Amino acid sequence: MQCQSEVAPRTCVDIHTLEAAALAATRSAAVASYAWVGRHDQKAADAAATTAMREALADAPGRGKVVIGEGEKDDAPMLFNGEIVGNGHGPDFDIAVDPLEGTSFCAKDLPGALATIAFGEPGTLWSPGPGFYMDKIVVPPQAKDVIDLNDPPERTLVKVAEALGKQVSELRVVIMDKPRHKELIARVLRAGAAVQTPAGGDVGGSLAVLLPTLDVDLLLGVGGTPEGVMTAAAVRALGGGMLGRLAPQRDEEADAIRAAGMSLDRIYNCDELVAGDAFFVATGVSGGPLLGRPREGDGTTIAESLLISRGQVRHITHTAFE
Incomplete structure (x- = not known):
């Protein structure tokens, strides 16, 4: 330090x-x-x-x-x-x-x-400035090298399943039960994976991915940036995989992010969200x-x-x- x-x-x-x-x-x-x-x-x-x-x-x-x-x-x-x-x-x-x-x-x-x-x-x-929300993927260590936020969810499921030695039908995915996730949840279900849909609490969902006793393979969706940074600290400490990208939920938030000189397209990996011990x-x-x-x-x-x-x-x- x-x-x-x-x-x-x-x-x-x-x-x-x-x-x-x-x-x-x-x-x-x-x-x-x-x-x-x-x-x-x-x-x-x-x-x-x-x-x-x-x-x-x-x-x-x-x-x-x-x-x-x-x-x-x-x-x-x-x-x-x-x-x-x-x-x-x-x-x-x-x-x-x-x-x-x-x-x-x-x-x-x-x-x-x-x-x-x-x-x-x-x-x-990492400080997100005026960004309150971010899109996230969190996976166990075995799948950290296969994820890409630009992939459609169906492709993500296939890649994570292969990395974990499972079938897509064996995957358990956490996605918060929010209106913004209606289509995402439907696509993951159609692909054959099981979905847990808590009303909130994406830190808890991410921890379930990292702790093998809780039987969750993947977290997807948009949650808060504070939760994202704290999640990244846990992911980094345990060698898991995480990607995040700012995902403003209002025009005012998007305008503030741009005004701060920040990109809405950049994808941050775990070591960028938490760059040290x-x-x-x-x-x-x-x-x-x-x-x-x-x-x-x-x-x-x-x-x-x-x-x-x-x-x-x-x-x-x-x-x-x-």
Whole structure:
């Protein structure tokens, strides 16, 4: 990691020394938003998660820059792009955040809501500027060299199936259940693959691709750019494959991207989305096959987290608050 130098040089610290700070941030957000599970108030749940995560990050050792965060897309006044967090005593680092991934899952008490964050070395996390949405492909390591966002979905299915040693009919694909994906879902089904269609939560879908125990082979479709960058941190750490391309959903977003000098045609690979050492952390909010929800026990609140770092996946059960 780069050293931060102001009046005097600071000691270089490995990015992975910040893992405890990241875990504290996601578990604080998860516990805060859990109070809103099933209350049908997405904004309140997201605000609770964002406030708690920001407060936790204020104690992180060092100086962190929010490269991609809440901001205008989620009408959030905190953890916006460019905000500085941390106590200033330690290394510089970049962060990408989604304090509550799957706000509708939380509001409706459905499985899949997560508090998520990625930490990276300074300058390594890609900033999408005014781009809020991106088209994505995520695959396991065995298929990382065969994907191309310019391929039609039918061709992608054939190539991924061959790389995984399967038939297309054996593939399980995650595509979010959004109006924009109606045709994509229909084409994948006609090609013979099975399709999981969660209402949201493409970070969770991407993690299902990366973790063999969850029996998913491929993620396709358009999701948020914060989720894309955090996904890329997990994909890179585990050697998977990912491609992304900005996919504005409104004319105003497309105009802002062009005005910023960014291309709507460029395809970014995983090493461009996350260009250096990074790690990913998630904590469960509403439960599900990936992570359980926070729970009370012996006067404490227990949370379940996932840490993806340096080719390893660690499942952590910890006390959120004493």
